Amino acid sequence: MVGAEAKWRGLSLACGAVAAIATVGACSNVGGAPGWRLATAADVAKLARDQTIPASEVPVDQKLAVSADFDGDGREDKAALMLNDGKGLRALFVFPGAGGAPIQLTAGEASNDLWNQGLGLVEPGVYATACGKGMGDAAAPCRPKLTLRNSAVELFTYEAGGVAFFWNGRAFEREWLTD
Numbered sequence: 001m002v003g004a005e006a007k008w009r010g011l012s013l014a015c016g017a018v019a020a021i022a023t024v025g026a027c028s029n030v031g032g033a034p035g036w037r038l039a040t041a042a043d044v045a046k047l048a049r050d051q052t053i054p055a056s057e058v059p060v061d062q063k064l065a066v067s068a069d070f071d072g073d074g075r076e077d078k079a080a081l082m083l084n085d086g087k088g089l090r091a092l093f094v095f096p097g098a099g100g101a102p103i104q105l106t107a108g109e110a111s112n113d114l115w116n117q118g119l120g121l122v123e124p125g126v127y128a129t130a131c132g133k134g135m136g137d138a139a140a141p142c143r144p145k146l147t148l149r150n151s152a153v154e155l156f157t158y159e160a161g162g163v164a165f166f167w168n169g170r171a172f173e174r175e176w177l178t179d
Helices: 041-050 111-116
Strands: 005-008 011-014 065-068 077-084 089-095 117-122 125-128 145-148 152-157 162-167 172-178
Touching: 041 111, 065 117, 077 111, 077 117, 089 111, 089 152, 111 117, 117 162, 145 162
Parallel strands: none
Antiparallel strands: 005 011, 065 077, 077 089, 117 152, 125 145, 152 162, 162 172
8 A cells, every 4th residue: 555654653654665664455665675574573473373373472562563772873764574475585674764765784584474574672781692601602602791881782582592783873773682
């Protein structure tokens, strides 16, 4: 539906606008991310049902989108788990508050485990990383602490690991916080 309105934390955004995030079926070309749309609680429930995951195991407080100033420009950016129905994929995107093209932070991965994933915010501060806590491959390069000047978005799997995506001043980087 061209021109459909999408709601994002109280904002009404036109479907074709760069910062727009669409609801199910509203748009297939959302904010410069052709073929992608916002994942919803209905998607999570369907994916869990399709895999015969008991409802009691599906998180009830799952966040599929978060907002903060990730790049330090003073404008609220939006991060969202998006689905590509045609390819059966999910990916994490950031929609810069200053406009411009959305930034795809993760490669498209199979969407069937979306029911067990969520997003969170990591506030500015100093954090021990997964490798700094002794997790992961001891021979791999390790940044033991992560210092954030701006908020970061965390993509996590419930009862498993979480990775923070943070702005380094030029681009987004990732660092595992838990493993």
